[in-house]
Amino acid sequence: MATPKTRLTELATAVGLVYEPTRAGPLDLDRIDVPGLDRSIWQPALRPATEVGSPQRDLLLRALDNGRAFRTQVLAGRRPRHVEWLGGSRATWTSDIPRDITVDGVWFIQAKYDSTCVLNTAPASLVDELLADHAADARHSWYEEVALPQLQQYYRRVVQTEHQAGRGAELADDVRDLDRPGKDHLKAAMRSGPRPAAEDEAYAQLCRAVSLETTLRWRHRLDASTPAQVTQMLFRMLRIAVGPYWLLGTKGSAPVRLAVTDTHSWRQVYELRGFRVLDAHAGQPQVDWRAEVVERATRVQHRVEGFCELRWSHGKLQGHPECKVQVTTPLEAIPGYRAMASS
Secondary structure: OOOHHHHHHHHHHHHHOOOOOOOOOOOOOOOOOEOOEOHHHHHHHHHHHHOOOOOOHHHHHHHHHHHHHHHHHOOOOOOOOOEEEOOOOOOOOOOOOOOOEEEOOOEEEEEEEOOOEEEEEOHHHHHOOOOOOOOOOOOOOHHHHHHHHHHHHHHHHHHHHHHHOOOOOOOOOOHHHOOHHHHHHHHHHHOOOOOOHHHHHHHHHHHHHHHHHHHHHHHHHHHOOOHHHHHHHHHHHOOOOOOOEEEEEEEOOEEEEEEEOOHHHHHHHEEEEEEEEEEOOOOOOEEEEEEEEEEOOOOOEEEEEEEEEEEEEOEOOOOOEEEEEEEOOOHHHOOOEEEOOOO
């Protein structure tokens, strides 16, 4: 389910494809018609941001401007014939072309506003399978797989806190037996205030163990892989797909307008020379990564850096751990990403 901010930015980018500020200002959306996109879909998401004093008004204007820039630079100024918004649906495979908006069936746009997360996946899918093109078991608990003793110790500390407060009688003894009512109980309790220092220390030990074991496991898998397999993993981490697409968004107050190349074109120009991982827990389990890339023709070297956050999907002891791939290198400096220009 898309968040209100995501709906606003994606749909405003789509509306920007036909938006003309000289004809209709951002406070007047009634005269705008987006071919292929019904007003009942986009107007409710955008209208609150047009109100005077809305904290989302500036974001609305930036997204509209990104859509206009795409029409000017990529469509050579012409109006699109058909605009499709994917809504809350997402690509099934990591090799699919990222897309939130499809223009005329051939141009794909991903909207990314103030986010450095390029991929959200299951830890096992990245570490054990190197993002191979099949689904990982979404029910699998990565913490149980790589750091069960530390996970159990942390859970016991949490349960001990609840028992001491006289409210933990129904909690399971084993973290693997924790059911939905138990999780709901802990979610409310852990949001009610600070937790004991012993519990925090047990969580810190869990973070260290998950970070280290994930790093070692990932290194072992990388060492057993071919350069082609590691390159393919990097493509999927950076969302470089089988076809080109455009990335529109913001970073702070600056617009982000980038064209992302396809895998075949990338291989023609670049070569992956190395990929390293390092455990680096930072308040939660984390693995840092670094890719060394060289241009084939000029031998110019590029470094792409980032980190993977390994965290529960809905808070401590809630859901299953997920892996968020973050990039710290500016997007425009990533090999295969370039400033959007006229086609």
